[in-house]
Amino acid sequence: MYKLYGRPGSGSGAVEAVLRLAEIDCEIVDLSRWAEGEPPAELLAVNPLGQVPTLILPDGGIMTESAAICVHLADLHPSCGLSPSISEPTRAAFLRWMFYLAANVYMSELRCYYPYRYTLDPGAADGIRQSALERRTFEWSVFADALGDRPFALGDKLSAVDIYAAMLISWVDDLDVFCERFPALRALYARVAEVPAIAKVWARHGMPV
Numbered sequence: 623m624y625k626l627y628g629r630p631g632s633g634s635g636a637v638e639a640v641l642r643l644a645e646i647d648c649e650i651v652d653l654s655r656w657a658e659g660e661p662p663a664e665l666l667a668v669n670p671l672g673q674v675p676t677l678i679l680p681d682g683g684i685m686t687e688s689a690a691i692c693v694h695l696a697d698l699h700p701s702c703g704l705s706p707s708i709s710e711p712t713r714a715a716f717l718r719w720m721f722y723l724a725a726n727v728y729m730s731e732l733r734c735y736y737p738y739r740y741t742l743d744p745g746a747a748d749g750i751r752q753s754a755l756e757r758r759t760f761e762w763s764v765f766a767d768a769l770g771d772r773p774f775a776l777g778d779k780l781s782a783v784d785i786y787a788a789m790l791i792s793w794v795d796d797l798d799v800f801c802e803r804f805p806a807l808r809a810l811y812a813r814v815a816e817v818p819a820i821a822k823v824w825a826r827h828g829m830p831v
């Protein structure tokens with residue numbers, strides 16, 4: 623049995639959606655928000671960074687890193703159709719965009735959310751947040767340009783990339799402005815959110831459906 627440490631509205635949303643679509647049984651532990659530097663002991667015991675999502679595998683192994691977890695689960699359960707197999711032509715794009723979103727957009731989100739972690743100068747936090755917001759917009763524009771007018775990141779078929787992107791889109795503060803600027807991403811979000819199993823997870827995470 624898997625065990626997922628998460629928090630509603632956090633990076634565990636995409637993992638939970640993949641678990642549901644892959645019909646994987648999993649105990650979900652919803653942690654409440656914690657004060658800076660004080661993650662719950664239960665989480666710290668399995669992830670020294672004190673971050674969610676953290677997944678305990680059936681063999682007791684531990685996985686962190688939201689994108690890696692999504693890829694791993696989707697690969698292990700090919701019937702869910704969320705990851706192209708290693709020999710499919712779309713595999714390279716699949717890996718590219720999973721890693722792109724995790725390494726760029728998610729990281730910009732973290733700089734917005736925890737700007738003080740990226741400086742020793744308390745007066746610099748505001749500037750870090752502002753530049754992260756600008757950088758995030760640029761990163762989304764790169765993703766939107768690559769998406770073009772295709773329904774999903776890899777073409778006609780939903781994959782874990784779309785779920786991951788939709789989770790990150792839901793974190794944007796000013797969604798109206800964002801959707802106006804990136805109509806293709808608004809459409810992608812809507813397509814993801816209309817999948818019944820995902821809509822249930824999004825609702826649990828307080829994400830727009």
Ligand SMILES: N[C@@H](CCC(=O)N[C@@H](CS)C(=O)NCC(=O)O)C(=O)O
Pocket residue numbers: 631632633634659661671672673674675686687688689724728732
């Ligand atoms: N690179 C990690 C980032 C995970 C992360 O930063 N999660 C946030 C919630 S979205 C968290 O747990 N923050 C608590 C903290 O860093 O203290 C991933 O992709 O899973």
